[in-house]
Amino acid sequence: MTITGKTKLLGVIGYPVEHSLSPVMHNAAIAQMGLDCAYLPFPIKPEDLAIALAGFAAVGVMGFSVTIPHKQAIMPLLSEISDLAQAVGAVNTVWRKGETWCGTNTDVLGFIAPLKGITEDWQGKKAIILGNGGAARAVVTGCAQLGFSQITVAGRNAEKLKNFQESWQNSPFGQNLSVQTWENLPQLLPDADLVVNSTPMGMFPHGDASPLEIAEIQRMKSGSIAYDLIYTPRPTKFLQLAESQGMLAIDGVEMLVQQGAVALELWTGRSVPVDTMREALLQQLAAKH
Numbered sequence: 001m002t003i004t005g006k007t008k009l010l011g012v013i014g015y016p017v018e019h020s021l022s023p024v025m026h027n028a029a030i031a032q033m034g035l036d037c038a039y040l041p042f043p044i045k046p047e048d049l050a051i052a053l054a055g056f057a058a059v060g061v062m063g064f065s066v067t068i069p070h071k072q073a074i075m076p077l078l079s080e081i082s083d084l085a086q087a088v089g090a091v092n093t094v095w096r097k098g099e100t101w102c103g104t105n106t107d108v109l110g111f112i113a114p115l116k117g118i119t120e121d122w123q124g125k126k127a128i129i130l131g132n133g134g135a136a137r138a139v140v141t142g143c144a145q146l147g148f149s150q151i152t153v154a155g156r157n158a159e160k161l162k163n164f165q166e167s168w169q170n171s172p173f174g175q176n177l178s179v180q181t182w183e184n185l186p187q188l189l190p191d192a193d194l195v196v197n198s199t200p201m202g203m204f205p206h207g208d209a210s211p212l213e214i215a216e217i218q219r220m221k222s223g224s225i226a227y228d229l230i231y232t233p234r235p236t237k238f239l240q241l242a243e244s245q246g247m248l249a250i251d252g253v254e255m256l257v258q259q260g261a262v263a264l265e266l267w268t269g270r271s272v273p274v275d276t277m278r279e280a281l282l283q284q285l286a287a288k289h
């Protein structure tokens, strides 16, 4: 990549951000597209968020991705937030419009992309989402958009589950949502068409952990889908167990690739080489682990 006097800046803000795979993925696409842009990691402490945004405006940053811990904190600093990001309650993509910053959430499109590749018809299907954190919010929105008739979020903390449910009360995406504590999963699993792991259980370096044990997975319908948002290791223990029971397995790589592709398209107004992004990401994952 040649940095010129006209090179425009994109990037990702987070704290820490060193582990982010986004720079490799985005810069591969930028090179392929022949753009005079660079995508950099910006480690920004929570207390420096507002000043960083002012600095980005001053130096003409085109846009940036947002990761932990800024996904909610950035919302009051933006002039416009898409309905989707409002529904999710988090922004992961910001762009410059005139003198203002606008935000949206591309995790939802990233999450549903591999499901759309299986079928377009999710009406009447039942989803169980394990975990009630930030990613679970994008998953609930995605399942609601696809038309699932039952969306059940299972968590280990009854108080947090209650707050989670209440936060969807006025949302069009919360209509088919209910919450259950983890102990009730065995009764719910046999009916599920999709189970999504949105907990970090099984993530590197804890690759021998799984959110569900084999006995629980055996209760599920063969042909149903196990979707793990984790992208390292590949496959996770959860997906290995699910595949051994005849379930269809989806890992978190495609979500990561697709949410990035939607963001890059938004910043550049150009169609994006998704295969290049996927390849760069997979190479980086293979080199790391």
Ligand code: NAP
Binding pocket: 107, 110, 130, 131, 132, 133, 134, 135, 136, 155, 156, 157, 160, 197, 198, 199, 200, 201, 203, 229, 230, 231, 252, 253, 255, 256, 257, 259
């Ligand atoms: P988060 O906000 O910290 O939420 C994690 C959730 O998992 C919480 O509800 C937490 O429960 C639950 N949990 C953690 N350990 C648990 C355990 N031992 N037993 C039961 N529940 C447990 O994290 P997040 O941002 O939602 O991310 C979750 C996972 O998704 C991570 O692995 C992340 O890497 C992955 N992710 C992937 C993508 C992608 O593009 N592929 C995007 C976003 C996230 P409590 O609420 O009770 O603490």
